Amino acid sequence: MTTDDFSRTYPVSPGTPMAVVVDPGEPPYDAPPVLELRGPLETGPLEAAVRAALERVAARLPDGPSCEPRLRRHGPGHHTLTLTACDASGDFPVGLLADLLTGATAPSAGPFVRSLAPSPLQRDLLADADADTGPATGRHVGQLACVWHGPLDPERFTAAWQSLVDRESVLRSAFGSGPEPRIVVHDHVRADVVRLPHGAADWTALVEGDRRRGLDPRSPGPLRVTVLGGGPVLSVTAPPTRLLLTYHHALLDDFSARLLLREFTRAYLAGGRLPGGERRPDMGDYTHWLARQDTAAARDFWTAAAPPPGAAHSPLPAAAPAPGATGTGTGRARLRLTPAQTKRLAAWAAGWGGTESGALQAVWALLLYRATGSAGPEPVRFSVAVPGRGIPFEGVERLPGALRNPLPLSLVVDPRATVPDLLADLRDRALETAAYEWVTAGQIHAWTHGPDLPSAPPGTLVVFESPPRPADGDGLAPDLAAQGIRVDAPVTLAARTAFPLTLAAQHDQHGGLVLTVSHDRGLAPGVADVMARAGYLLHELPLMPGASTTVADIMALLADAGTATTAPRGAGAPVAEADATGAVTATDGEEAAPAAPPALVTLRPARHPGAGTVCLLAAPGNPRFAYELLARSYGGAEAVVLLGGPVPDDPHALHTALRPLTDAGGHLVLGGHSGSGAGAYRIARCIAAHGGRPPLVVLTGTSTAAADLARLLEAVAERAG
Secondary structure: OOHHHHHHHOOOOOOOOOEEEEOOOOOOOOOOOEEEEEOOOOHHHHHHHHHHHHHHHHHHOOOOOOOEEEEEEEEOOEEEEEEEOOOOHHHOOHHHHHHHHHOOOOOOEOOEEEEEOOOHHHHHHHHHHHOOOOOOOOOOEEEEEEEEEOOOOHHHHHHHHHHHHHHOHHHHEEEOOOOOOOEEEEOOEOOEEEEEOOOOOOHHHHHHHHHHHOOOOOOOOOEEEEEEOOOOOOOOOOOOEEEEEEEEOOOOOHHHHHHHHHHHHHHHHOOOOOOOOOOOOOHHHHHHHHHOOOOHHHHHHHHHHOOOOOOOOOOOOOOOOOOOOOOOOEEEEEEEOOHHHHHHHHHHHHHOOOOHHHHHHHHHHHHHHHHHOOOOOEEEEEEEEEOOOOOOOOOHHHOOOOOOEEEEEEEEEOOOOEHHHHHHHHHHHHHHHHHHOOOOHHHHHHHHHOOOOOOOOOOEEEEEOOOOOOOOOOOOHHHHHHOOOEEOOOEEEOOOOOOOEEEEEEEOOOOOEEEEEEEEHHHHHHHHHHHHHHHHHHHHHHHOOOOOOEHHHHHHHHHOOOOEOOOOOOOOOOEEEEEOOOOEEEEEOOOOOOOOOOEEEEEEOOOOOOOOEEEEEOOOOOEHHHHHHHHHHOOOOOEEEEEEOOOOOOHHHHHHHHHHHHHOOOOEEEEEEOOOHHHHHHHHHHHHHOOOOOOEEEEEOOOOOHHHHHHHHHHHHHHHO
């Protein structure tokens, strides 16, 4: 295109954006690159824009060729840019320079102010995210949700987030392109805040859609804030406002998201602006600290702790994908412990010098050991996420960034060892590992297997969320309350990782422990049962004889266990949500099959004819082995049976299901956990309506141990007889 042609097709007027024409030429590309520039810029400002763009190119490609710009003015709004003294003129990224000059790369971002080398962990996470090309994308995209009660000023809300972006360099960062990507920090990035009115979207669908949308770690700003509802005027009829923070783990971990949410709250209370300048230390200071670390001691430690080369990961405790399974994507299952159960678990672990995190790891090690099918000592392997903040780097506990680090753990589970022995082993390993939280799994693999060997299958990951401690004594709740606002404790939502199965634990605002499994959809057939067993062990272990309980005792406890009575069956079955005793309900995936009619299953026959019957009512999805354990603990003469499935509403169907009970003769006692009361009442009314003696009903809380419920049933049955 000639200059005249260019002028006719691109007339210059005020407000016209810059246009760039590049003639790539022909091989051998030995002439200096030339760009035709058209736009409403005079030579002085244009020279500054060109040099700023070249600095941005150098920041993205620090090892690329350098050159000197020569700008020639032809007339108003028309210049020629020649790149002279290039080290390799044909290799200069002219296209990238044109993008930057025309502002096509990131209109919300200003010029780069500096370039940082990513940490080894960030390199690993970015490489894994880039490799995620399957049908379910969005790997390493984290989400944090909370509920805002009370008025919300939209302008102050957005200003507070913008203040945070201006203060935190990590929120203005992105990965550059190229074979050796670096992190580039922009001087200005617009806060990404999306506001939706109530009724604009279903919350569950919004969260899932936002997760699928993902985040590009190569675009400035690794954080997106979505607001559903909210307004400056408080209405007693309007539902509360929901906040969703979405971020990329290659730049921000879950701990960081909680830190940022707290800092945003401070900014909101301060009128939308945080006092002070940019935070230091930042991730640049952290990477400089990393570069100064001597890895010799860490290499010796991990080389000694690693399993022998070629050792396989432990079998997954969930069922492997069924042959011919076509389910893709990520499934999720959730399990909740009550605050009382959680407090008892923490006290039990502390009594043996451990923590809740160690107790969860012990349960996971037991489930992995069970999956091996071994009767003797057997190594198990899984990974544990460490916060990455237990390092001698000043200010790291308040530093937002990518620090949470999955590290491998390998130990031998011996059936002759006691459970306290297992807890102590895990505690000691955690203390030893704490000195090397900054070392990555990729570095460990290179030290123990060699840099050219492929990584081993990742196995499973256990994450225990530890929220940041309040910076002051009473936190922000009183200041929020003074403005008529209350914010519920934030909840970290399950994220896809490189692991086929990730078990994450966190406390809810009431102090209960919530476990979430995120898993490849092909593993769904076994996940519900695994969650039921995990919940059962977390519930029962603190109630068992402590010092004398061996791993073999735990395996015997689970030896005769069947799967959960309503555990999903077959490929593509729904993911399950389990309560602390194993109750399961469908929450994701395909629609569950219709419930089967209830059936009576004899767990233990009566000791003599006419001795009576104790009928247990199964909570939805409660694992059968929990009732089998109760039957083994029951010392009375009565038969112990289980009514599986929901109690029918139809009186005729209910009477038909109960006929074996009424025909057996003798007295009848109904027993179950909280949640079974309505069904037990319908049974008692049905029996009375057909001329029978209404049975006594024993109902206990979900935290009652099987042995305690068995003794209570014995006493009631003795009275009924």
